[in-house]
Amino acid sequence: MYTAGVSARDVIVVGGGPAGAAVAARLHQHGVRDVLVLERYAHPREKPCGGGLTGHADEAFAALDLRLDVPHVPSRSARVRFGSFVRTVTLGRPVNVIRREDFDASLIAQVRARGVEVVEDEGVDAISVEPDHVVVTTSRGRRLTARVVIGADGAASIVRKHLTGNAKALPHRLFKAELTMPAAAAGPGVAVGDDAMLYDFTPMLRGVRGYLWVFPVPGDRINVGIMHYPSTRLGGPALIDQLRAGLAEVGVALPAKAAHGWPVWGYHPRAPVSAPRVLVVGDAAGIDGLTGEGIAVAMEQAVVAGDLVARGLRTGELGFAGYRRALRRAVVGRELALDRWLARLLYQRGEGWRRWMSLVLYDPDVLEMYAARVAGSEVLADQKLRLYGALARHVWRARGRSRALRQAGEGLALDGQSVPLLSSASSSGPSS
Numbered sequence: 001m002y003t004a005g006v007s008a009r010d011v012i013v014v015g016g017g018p019a020g021a022a023v024a025a026r027l028h029q030h031g032v033r034d035v036l037v038l039e040r041y042a043h044p045r046e047k048p049c050g051g052g053l054t055g056h057a058d059e060a061f062a063a064l065d066l067r068l069d070v071p072h073v074p075s076r077s078a079r080v081r082f083g084s085f086v087r088t089v090t091l092g093r094p095v096n097v098i099r100r101e102d103f104d105a106s107l108i109a110q111v112r113a114r115g116v117e118v119v120e121d122e123g124v125d126a127i128s129v130e131p132d133h134v135v136v137t138t139s140r141g142r143r144l145t146a147r148v149v150i151g152a153d154g155a156a157s158i159v160r161k162h163l164t165g166n167a168k169a170l171p172h173r174l175f176k177a178e179l180t181m182p183a184a185a186a187g188p189g190v191a192v193g194d195d196a197m198l199y200d201f202t203p204m205l206r207g208v209r210g211y212l213w214v215f216p217v218p219g220d221r222i223n224v225g226i227m228h229y230p231s232t233r234l235g236g237p238a239l240i241d242q243l244r245a246g247l248a249e250v251g252v253a254l255p256a257k258a259a260h261g262w263p264v265w266g267y268h269p270r271a272p273v274s275a276p277r278v279l280v281v282g283d284a285a286g287i288d289g290l291t292g293e294g295i296a297v298a299m300e301q302a303v304v305a306g307d308l309v310a311r312g313l314r315t316g317e318l319g320f321a322g323y324r325r326a327l328r329r330a331v332v333g334r335e336l337a338l339d340r341w342l343a344r345l346l347y348q349r350g351e352g353w354r355r356w357m358s359l360v361l362y363d364p365d366v367l368e369m370y371a372a373r374v375a376g377s378e379v380l381a382d383q384k385l386r387l388y389g390a391l392a393r394h395v396w397r398a399r400g401r402s403r404a405l406r407q408a409g410e411g412l413a414l415d416g417q418s419v420p421l422l423s424s425a426s427s428s429g430p431s432s
């Protein structure tokens with residue numbers, strides 16, 4: 001039982017998803033024991049997500065001393081599709097596809113087992129920052145105080161609202177559904193018993209600025225979904241129609257009302273992520289703008305945030321003015337900043353995206369580089385020379401590649417009904 005005003009806790013973490021569990025784990029590693037995690041729902045709770053844990057998650061698990069101990073499908077290859085172009089890229093380390101209900105519950109159970117106090121079914125309704133503490137008002141009407149509040153409360157973060165006020169930015173939109181693997185599914189990127197993940201950019205031909213995915217999940221099921229970058233406005237129903245049409249091309253039927261999702265904001269290196277005594281982590285700080293990835297991102301950011309808060313509690317410096325820069329300089333921040341830039345090129349409105357898409361698909365090195373980044377074996381942001389090399393090659397080959405891209409998209413029925421499917425996972429078009 002806590003009594004407001006009597007003594008402030010060291011830290012209240014708002015939200016018990018991957019970011020909240022990870023930052024609590026990091027603080028515990030630093031010996032910070034007076035931590036309370038408040039989670040609005042009770043685990044296992046639903047979270048719309050593709051469930052793909054990239055290689056960076058492995059590093060975060062190791063850094064945080066957490067375990068992946070729930071059923072998962074290790075996916076060792078990514079299949080990239082654009083119309084009749086299909087190319088399979090081997091991943092240096094598998095992407096482990098989990099179900100979020102299991103995963104998030106397991107993370108919270110692990111930090112609880114270390115002695116961290118987690119209260120579920122109690123959300124934070126408001127925070128108010130005073131000179132020497134923060135007051136947190138909960139959905140059960142409690143007023144709690146803490147020296148520091150960490151907002152790990154996801155895309156609709158109330159803690160971020162405290163930092164950004166009413167600043168408006170357009171969100172990414174992501175929708176997903178989990179389906180039983182259809183016995184007939186055997187188009188490009190989808191095959192029964194196949195553990196490859198499909199990233200299908202074909203919907204870009206129909207105005208989507210993003211991609212459709214099909215991931216294998218435990219229990220002979222598939223996780224399907226679509227991500228849209230906000231360079232153009234597409235509402236939820238239109239995106240679900242696009243998802244349905246795209247899935248029909250690969251032999252998967254999307255039942256009515258099966259897809260769920262919500263808006264998520266992309267990481268911006270200059271967006272506020274802290275104020276005195278308050279900082280945000282995970283979706284509250286912004287997801288990867290190119291891929292919509294955010295689980296490993298949340299855990300990596302939690303390491304940075306946890307280190308800074310633990311130091312601040314020791315030294316009394318709780319202004320956290322250096323947090324934004326610390327995030328930006330960490331591997332996670334460098335990759336997020338690069339992906340933000342790539343997303344703006346690849347998902348731009350109008351037709352300019354074609355030039356960049358043809359570079360991604362037809363350059364011999366670019367998909368491999370990105371696969372290494374997804375696997376976590378390379379930091380793409382540190383590969384500038386290779387990226388510049390690819391750009392230089394593209395200057396010479398852009399015309400041929402644009403033609404190949406056009407041909408790859410030809411014959412696609414815009415209603416997504418009759419599409420010539422490739423039976424083999426091979427690439428087509430210019431090889432370099």
Ligand SMILES: Cc1cc2nc3c(=O)[nH]c(=O)nc-3n(C[C@H](O)[C@H](O)[C@H](O)COP(=O)(O)OP(=O)(O)OC[C@H]3O[C@@H](n4cnc5c(N)ncnc54)[C@H](O)[C@@H]3O)c2cc1C
Nearest residue numbers: 015017018019040049050051052123124154282283294295
């Ligand atoms: C459709 C979709 C597909 C995605 N696919 C992938 C993918 O394949 N791979 C990947 O890496 N990322 C993916 N993402 C992104 C990923 O889901 C998020 O980046 C990730 O969940 C971020 O973790 P988090 O802990 O910051 O936020 P969340 O997982 O959203 O957790 C926040 C927690 O805070 C709680 N909460 C919220 N408000 C309050 C409050 N006021 N008080 C107390 N508790 C509160 C919530 O109940 C929740 O449990 C996807 C997102 C979507 C929408």
